Amino acid sequence: MSEYNRKINFGAGPAMLPLPVLEKIEEDLFNYKNTGMSVMEMSHRSAFFMEILTDTKNKLKKLMNIPDTYEILFLQGGATLQFSMIPANLVMENEKIGYVISGVFASKAFEAAGRYCNPINIADSTKDNFDYIPEIKNIPDDLKYIHITGNNTAIGTAYKDAPKTKVPLIADWSSAILGQEINVSDYALIYAGAQKNMGIAGLTVVIVKKDLILPAGKIGNRIPELLKYEKQIASDSMINTPPTFAIYVLSLLCDWISEMGGVSAIEKINQEKAQIIYDIIDAEDAYTSTINPKDRSIMNVTFNLKNEEMTKRFLSMADEEGFVGLKGYKLRGGIRASLYNAVTKEETMRLASFMKKVARDLK
Ligand SMILES: *Cc1c(COP(=O)(O)O)cnc(C)c1O
Numbered sequence: 001m002s003e004y005n006r007k008i009n010f011g012a013g014p015a016m017l018p019l020p021v022l023e024k025i026e027e028d029l030f031n032y033k034n035t036g037m038s039v040m041e042m043s044h045r046s047a048f049f050m051e052i053l054t055d056t057k058n059k060l061k062k063l064m065n066i067p068d069t070y071e072i073l074f075l076q077g078g079a080t081l082q083f084s085m086i087p088a089n090l091v092m093e094n095e096k097i098g099y100v101i102s103g104v105f106a107s108k109a110f111e112a113a114g115r116y117c118n119p120i121n122i123a124d125s126t127k128d129n130f131d132y133i134p135e136i137k138n139i140p141d142d143l144k145y146i147h148i149t150g151n152n153t154a155i156g157t158a159y160k161d162a163p164k165t166k167v168p169l170i171a172d173w174s175s176a177i178l179g180q181e182i183n184v185s186d187y188a189l190i191y192a193g194a195q196k197n198m199g200i201a202g203l204t205v206v207i208v209k210k211d212l213i214l215p216a217g218k219i220g221n222r223i224p225e226l227l228k229y230e231k232q233i234a235s236d237s238m239i240n241t242p243p244t245f246a247i248y249v250l251s252l253l254c255d256w257i258s259e260m261g262g263v264s265a266i267e268k269i270n271q272e273k274a275q276i277i278y279d280i281i282d283a284e285d286a287y288t289s290t291i292n293p294k295d296r297s298i299m300n301v302t303f304n305l306k307n308e309e310m311t312k313r314f315l316s317m318a319d320e321e322g323f324v325g326l327k328g329y330k331l332r333g334g335i336r337a338s339l340y341n342a343v344t345k346e347e348t349m350r351l352a353s354f355m356k357k358v359a360r361d362l363k
Pocket residue numbers: 013077078079080081105149151152153154172173174175193194196
């Protein structure tokens with residue numbers, strides 16, 4: 001690693017890419033498969049790019065075991081645009097989607113939905129700073145869907161399993177997709193911005209059960225044609241120019257995950273990495289966590305030091321160590337170590353040794 005003088009980026013996203021993926025990008029950069037150009041410079045209608053698009057879908061389908069009844073869409077606008085696109089494409093204005101308000105992005109999704117449907121707050125941990133995944137208690141019987149955030153990036157909580165309910169689930173899995181196994185059949189729709197665990201910014205992946213999408217005609221003029229799933233499906237995510245380079249990077253990332261043994265093998269490593277850090281948080285007096293232990297995320301590990309001053313010292317020592325991105329989410333403070341797929345176990349162990357040393361120094 002040191003040959004490139006790289007830092008270890010524990011940031012929440014855009015996040016680190018695996019070194020072999022970066023090296024493959026470099027290898028392909030000036031002349032992709034003898035085309036005489038990079039993927040960035042290539043027509044999205046060219047046979048070479050069409051092959052990348054189809055292959056990437058197939059690779060993702062295989063890695064995540066996506067059934068044939070689902071469509072995979074490569075869109076733009078981030079996970080944030082899906083906060084609006086989802087209700088606009090799945091329900092009519094008077095229909096209800098239940099929202100579990102488990103974090104910062106969950107709140108945003110709930111707020112955005114108000115323009116397109118009747119969003120219902122069905123579980124909420126706002127008053128306790130989102131320290132746990134709130135339990136769904138009362139489900140109104142006319143709910144069409146329930147929206148959850150699988151992994152709460154800013155907070156450091158996550159669902160271990162999809163909540164059991166008869167109402168079809170929609171999940172924002174932006175920060176854990178491809179980092180842990182997700183049973184796609186548990187969901188009507190899964191979406192994720194690519195820049196955390198699926199590559200680079202600019203690409204949003206939507207995996208949606210085909211038969212649940214409202215026909216474009218029924219949706220009418222409340223959203224542009226570009227934002228209608230039915231239209232995107234009909235044109236293979238190519239109504240206009242898709243984020244070509246980001247799709248190509250996802251393709252390389254899928255190859256890398258396969259070489260690592262698939263998502264289950266990656267999840268095992270991610271579990272081990274997270275445990276290394278949680279063990280130190282639990283063992284050292286210098287660190288505290290307010291997160292309900294059973295809801296701990298394996299992707300974003302959050303903790304606090306005794307006070308603001310110590311947090312600052314921790315961060316400045318981390319900086320000297322070549323660690324970046326450890327500052328906690330702005331409204332929450334403290335420390336957040338994002339341990340996405342590209343962060344190796346060895347790098348996680350370096351953070352662990354550092355945390356032990358700092359705990360001694362700050363005594
Ligand atoms: C990062 C993130 C978002 C926002 O993603 P954008 O791609 O920036 O719109 C939404 N939800 C979750 C869970 C995230 O981690």
